[in-house]
Amino acid sequence: MSSVRVLVGTRKGAFILSSDGKRKDWTVSGPFFAGWEIYHLKGSAVDPKRLYASQSSSWSGQVVQRSDDGGATWNPVGNKFAYAGVPGTHQWYDGTPHPWEFKRVWHLEPSLSDADTVYAGVEDAALFKSSDGGATWEELKGLREHGTGPHWQPGAGGMCLHTVILDPSNPKRIYIAISAAGAFRTDDGGKTWKPINKGLVSKYIPDPTAEVGHCVHHVAMHKSRPDVLFMQKHWDVMRSDNAGENWREVSGNLPTDFGFAIDVHAHEPETVYVVPIKSDSEHYVPEGKLRVFRSRTGGNEWEALEKGLPQKDCYVNVLRDAMAVDSLDKCGVYFGTSGGQVYGSADAGDSWAPIVRDLPAVLSVEVQTLQ
Amino acid sequence: MSEGGAMENRPVIRVALPYHLRTLASIEGDVELEVPAPVTARRVLDALEARYPMLGGTIREHGTGQRRAFMRFFACEEDWSHQSMDEALPEAVAKGREPLLILGAIAGG
Numbered sequence: 101m102s103s104v105r106v107l108v109g110t111r112k113g114a115f116i117l118s119s120d121g122k123r124k125d126w127t128v129s130g131p132f133f134a135g136w137e138i139y140h141l142k143g144s145a146v147d148p149k150r151l152y153a154s155q156s157s158s159w160s161g162q163v164v165q166r167s168d169d170g171g172a173t174w175n176p177v178g179n180k181f182a183y184a185g186v187p188g189t190h191q192w193y194d195g196t197p198h199p200w201e202f203k204r205v206w207h208l209e210p211s212l213s214d215a216d217t218v219y220a221g222v223e224d225a226a227l228f229k230s231s232d233g234g235a236t237w238e239e240l241k242g243l244r245e246h247g248t249g250p251h252w253q254p255g256a257g258g259m260c261l262h263t264v265i266l267d268p269s270n271p272k273r274i275y276i277a278i279s280a281a282g283a284f285r286t287d288d289g290g291k292t293w294k295p296i297n298k299g300l301v302s303k304y305i306p307d308p309t310a311e312v313g314h315c316v317h318h319v320a321m322h323k324s325r326p327d328v329l330f331m332q333k334h335w336d337v338m339r340s341d342n343a344g345e346n347w348r349e350v351s352g353n354l355p356t357d358f359g360f361a362i363d364v365h366a367h368e369p370e371t372v373y374v375v376p377i378k379s380d381s382e383h384y385v386p387e388g389k390l391r392v393f394r395s396r397t398g399g400n401e402w403e404a405l406e407k408g409l410p411q412k413d414c415y416v417n418v419l420r421d422a423m424a425v426d427s428l429d430k431c432g433v434y435f436g437t438s439g440g441q442v443y444g445s446a447d448a449g450d451s452w453a454p455i456v457r458d459l460p461a462v463l464s465v466e467v468q469t470l471q
Numbered sequence: 472m473s474e475g476g477a478m479e480n481r482p483v484i485r486v487a488l489p490y491h492l493r494t495l496a497s498i499e500g501d502v503e504l505e506v507p508a509p510v511t512a513r514r515v516l517d518a519l520e521a522r523y524p525m526l527g528g529t530i531r532e533h534g535t536g537q538r539r540a541f542m543r544f545f546a547c548e549e550d551w552s553h554q555s556m557d558e559a560l561p562e563a564v565a566k567g568r569e570p571l572l573i574l575g576a577i578a579g580g
Contacts (some may be wrong), residue, residue: 135491159541159575160491160529176495176525180533 104426105170105468106434107151108442109138112460114153116171119455123432123446126455132174133165140207140421140464143170147215148468152234154205154220162204164220166234177234181205181222184241190224191253200224200244207421209264213271221261225252225278227290240290243276248295248312255279255315255334262420263319267326275329275344280315283331285344296344300333317360318420322369330372330399332362332420337374339399350399355386361423365448366431370398373425373433373449375418384415384438392435394449408452409443416441421464428469436462484510484560485570486519492530492573496523501570510565512544513556530573531556545572 106117113131132138133155141153149170155163162181165174187200203223211217216233226244228237243249252259260279267273272289275296282297300314307313315334322328331338331347336357338347351357358379365371372395378386385391390409393402416437426432433449436442440459445452486502493499504518513536520527527533530542536556538544544551547561547569563569 134494157491159489159539160495161532161539162528163495163525179525179528182534 102428103470104428104432105143105148105470106424106442106444106455107141107143107171107464107466107468108436108459108462109140109153109421109464110436110440110460110462111137114138114141114155115456115459117442117455121428123426123428123444126444128456129171132171133163136163137204138463139204140466141165142208142210142466143468144210144215144218145212146210148470150210150215150233152208152210152218154208156204162202164205164208164234178230178236181220181226181228181237182239183226183244184239185245187244188250190249190259191251193254195253197250200226202226203258206260206262207264209266212266212268219264219266219274221264221276223258223260224254225259225261225281227261227264227274227276229290240286242286242291243284243293246284246293248281251312252278252281253313263316265319265321265329267321268323269326273326273343275319275321277316277319277331279317280313280334282312282314283316283319283329283344296340297347298345299340299347299349300338301336301349302334304334318362320362320364320372322364325369328369328398330362330364332359332374334358335379337362337372337399350395352395352400352402354393354402359418360420361418361435363423363425363433365433366425366427367429368396368431368448371396371448372399373423374402375423375435377417382415383417385417388412388414390414390416390437390443392433392449392452405445405449405452407450408445419463421466422462424465424467426467426469432467434465434467436465438462482506482508482510482565483567484515484564485567486515487570487572488526489573489575491575492526495529496526498523503567508565509559511557511559512551512554512571515560515571516556541576543574543576545574 102121108115113134115130139154144150151167153165189197192198207221209219220228263277265275277283317332327343329340337351339350356376359377392405416439423435433445438461
């Protein structure tokens with residue numbers, strides 16, 4: 101029988117939530133790496149027992165952990181993220197040049213074909229690759245050095261490379277996104293990169309349609325249609341039908357088009373989920389109501405999903421990597437909040453229930469569907 | 472053996488690590504390390520990271536080798552954080568009578 105494993109990264113450790121295919125009764129294990137910030141953990145699609153976790157703290161820096169038994173035990177692997185060559189400068193908040201400095205790993209993306217290969221999106225923005233299970237890391241320097249890097253500027257959360265999407269139909273194509281530089285694509289396995297931000301409009305930057313400088317919060321793709329991308333930008337929900345060459349806005353009737361998380365239904369590539377957030381100052385859900393919005397039309401027409409979610413006095417945020425879907429039938433949808441709740445839906449969002457309520461603030465949620 | 476369990480020119484020194492690093496490296500209690508004389512913070516960290524590779528980058532930065540900003544060193548009740556990494560540690564530490572304390576800086580209000 102199928103089962104699911106929800107991998108939760110929080111401000112104070114990692115947790116693993118497990119259930120059978122009914123997704124009604126859950127067991128919670130953890131905290132793993134208690135007291136450390138776990139920005140992200142994710143399992144390999146090739147070997148579901150292989151998990152990678154990004155563990156960090158302001159005191160002790162970056163650690164990468166690996167499990168070969170589905171999260172029961174973990175071992176630290178390599179944590180040496182050295183930029184290739186002389187890394188140069190990007191722009192600081194005030195526009196002055198600032199040297200590239202490694203701070204942490206935001207996102208770990210295991211290869212779709214090799215359990216020992218994994219990508220790491222880091223702050224200050226760069227993409228690293230390990231081909232030995234995380235023991236050693238090498239920067240794919242073509243991204244940082246492709247030409248626009250000196251113009252990149254950090255967002256409020258730092259200049260982080262937070263999104264890494266591997267194209268299942270083309271092993272040489274990778275999409276990444278950086279706050280606040282924008283989205284980029286390689287078609288040659290990471291040697292060369294190009295900005296893919298045409299159609300994005302960001303009124304708060306000097307040139308609203310600039311090639312780079314857009315605060316992209318997250319990007320999602322359905323594996324059956326790797327040329328179709330959905331983006332939650334700082335403001336605006338966007339869609340591309342040509343691998344990021346052009347984008348158009350699909351915010352439609354959302355109560356606010358600001359947000360962080362975005363994901364796509366496992367079996368319906370036109371069904372998209374977002375969690376609108378009140379901004380710029382507050383960064384919690386509007387009207388005290390925690391609502392996921394679903395579009396079944398690939399954007400523009402959105403419906404509020406609120407059954408089982410708190411509809412008054414709720415003031416939480418849902419961060420960019422804190423939503424995921426399983427591939428069971430019906431599709432399960434999961435998200436975690438800054439208040440430490442992880443909610444799950446076993447019916448594609450029609451109804452929700454808390455899996456766990458009182459974790460530390462949730463930074464990331466990933467799901468493994470196990471056979 | 473000489474005083475404090477130290478061997479000639481290769482004293483056994485003690486290092487006390489913060490909780491999170493002990494957990495990371497699966498260490499219980501103080502670490503005992505043989506460190507060639509003269510005993511300096513750099514040599515202690517070299518020996519520590521050689522035995523526990525997972526501590527690399529957690530106390531001092533990869534690349535520059537500089538102490539991480541929020542990690543502090545204390546020896547014989549003195550703040551050793553701003554001393555040169557190549558300064559000889561106090562004799563009591565070098566001979567194992569006192570530990571080298573590595574602490575996470577405490578912030579709060």
